[in-house]
Amino acid sequence: MSGAPIGLFDSGVGGLSIWRQVVHALPSEPLLYVADQAHVPYGHRSAAEIQAHSQAIADYLVAEGCKAIVVACNTASAVALEPLRQRFPQLPILGLEPAVKPAVQLTRSGVVGVMATPATFQGQLYRATVGRYATAVQVVEQVCVGLAELVEQGELEGPDCDARLMGYLKPMLAAGADTIVLGCTHYPFVIESIRRLVGPSMAVVDPAPAVARHLADVLAREGLLAPAERGPLEPASRYRFATTASPSDFNRALSRLVGVSSSSQALIWQQRPDQSPVLHPA
Ligand code: DGL
Numbered sequence: 001m002s003g004a005p006i007g008l009f010d011s012g013v014g015g016l017s018i019w020r021q022v023v024h025a026l027p028s029e030p031l032l033y034v035a036d037q038a039h040v041p042y043g044h045r046s047a048a049e050i051q052a053h054s055q056a057i058a059d060y061l062v063a064e065g066c067k068a069i070v071v072a073c074n075t076a077s078a079v080a081l082e083p084l085r086q087r088f089p090q091l092p093i094l095g096l097e098p099a100v101k102p103a104v105q106l107t108r109s110g111v112v113g114v115m116a117t118p119a120t121f122q123g124q125l126y127r128a129t130v131g132r133y134a135t136a137v138q139v140v141e142q143v144c145v146g147l148a149e150l151v152e153q154g155e156l157e158g159p160d161c162d163a164r165l166m167g168y169l170k171p172m173l174a175a176g177a178d179t180i181v182l183g184c185t186h187y188p189f190v191i192e193s194i195r196r197l198v199g200p201s202m203a204v205v206d207p208a209p210a211v212a213r214h215l216a217d218v219l220a221r222e223g224l225l226a227p228a229e230r231g232p233l234e235p236a237s238r239y240r241f242a243t244t245a246s247p248s249d250f251n252r253a254l255s256r257l258v259g260v261s262s263s264s265q266a267l268i269w270q271q272r273p274d275q276s277p278v279l280h281p282a
Contacts, residue, residue, distance in 0.1 A: 002224050005030040005240070006215070007061030008070040009054070012040035012152050013253045014186030015072025018096070020258045021212035022070070023239075026219070028226040030238050032064055033072075034267065037245035041148045043117025043184070047079040050119060054080035055087065060242075060267070067224050068092040070215060074116055074184050078123025092218050097125050098183030099207040101133040106203045107179040111138045113172030116183030118143050126183075140175045144168045148186040154256055156190055165193055179203040189257055242267045 006022065008015055012035050019033055034057050036042075042050050054076045061069055069091060071077045071084065077095030085093050098120065103112045112134065120126055121141050130139055147168065155161050172180060180202060182188055188206045195204055219225045241264035243250040250264045 001067050002226055003030075004065045004067040005032040006068050006070065006219075007032050007034070007058075007064065007066035008072045009034040009036065009057045009061065009076070010073040010185055011035070011042040011053075011075065012037045012148065012186070013250070013257055014148060014151060014184060014189070015070075016254070016258050017185050017188040017206070017208050018070060018072035018211055021208040022215060025209075025212035025216050026226075028228070029219075030226070030240070032061060032066060032240045033242070034061065035241070035243040035245075035250055035264075037152070037243050037250065039244065040152055041117065042073065042075040043119050043148060044145075045119065047119070047123075050076055051080045051083055054084060058084050058088065058093075062088060062091065066091075068094070068215070068219060068222075070211070071095040072185055072211075074098060075119045075123075078120045078125045081125065092222055092224070094211065094215055094218065095125070096185065096207060096211060097129050099181050099205045099210070100129045100139070102207075102210070103179045103181045103203070103205050104133050104137050106205070107137055107177075109176050109178040110136075111140060111172075111175050111177040111179075113140045113142055113169075113175070113177035113180040114183050115142045115144050115147075115168060115172075115180060115187055117148065118145070120183055138175065140172045140177055142168050142172055144184065144187070147190070148184060151186040151189045152253075154253060157193055161190065161193060162197060165190065165197055169194065169197055173198065177202070179205065181205045182207070241265065244268070 039053050074096045081095035098114050243264050244267045247264045247266045254260050
């Protein structure tokens with residue numbers, strides 16, 4: 001079991017911001033990443049839809065023998081984390097919540113901005129996090145409609161991207177925020193543009209390194225770390241990728257976003273007679 005892969009999934013390429021930190025923190029672990037690009041973006045979908053897609057992907061990852069799952073998507077975590085944990089109680093399943101706690105520790109102005117999707121802000125997880133950690137600060141919630149799509153399209157810089165980002169950043173700047181939380185796993189891929197636009201006095205919090213460290217702790221605690229004598233694996237045997245849309249588009253994004261050249265597998269979304277969605281390798 002300890003030699004089994006860790007499964008990660010997102011609505012698209014955003015979870016690769018978590019994936020690259022897991023690669024860094026856990027160099028001996030094989031990883032299986034699924035991008036649900038047939039259904040990206042998740043951010044404006046209903047909770048029931050996001051739960052159905054997340055469950056189908058988790059079923060696939062479990063069928064592939066994954067020893068743990070990282071829901072590398074704030075939106076899916078917001079609505080599907082608890083149902084997934086109930087479905088697979090024996091499996092460590094980690095999710096993402098906007099990094100409000102570290103932001104509250106960092107802020108000096110007492111105003112924290114959070115960038116996320118509509119579904120993340122509507123979820124119980126976000127409300128509970130704010131209620132627990134942010135009672136003494138002002139939280140400015142910025143719904144970033146269209147930003148995950150921009151990252152999916154590879155538009156990570158340039159005047160149009162800057163103009164779009166400024167539209168999201170302005171209300172937080174106007175409110176006096178000195179700390180901004182990236183509450184969607186797509187957003188770290190535009191962190192350099194955000195930093196340039198807001199200037200050096202603003203702290204921009206990317207939770208990905210902390211998530212990877214937490215995963216390492218959980219695997220160690222559960223006795224699930226890959227055997228140490230195995231050493232770092234060759235990339236080809238270590239990294240597997242699948243997308244529910246176009247493998248060639250995903251491969252291009254892989255090399256653009258994380259500098260990895262690999263061939264991803266196609267997963268075709270099908271309906272069984274009982275209508276529940278399942279994923280099949282093409
Ligand atoms: N990457 C996802 C997240 O962390 C969501 C983007 C989307 O599909 O709307 O929230």
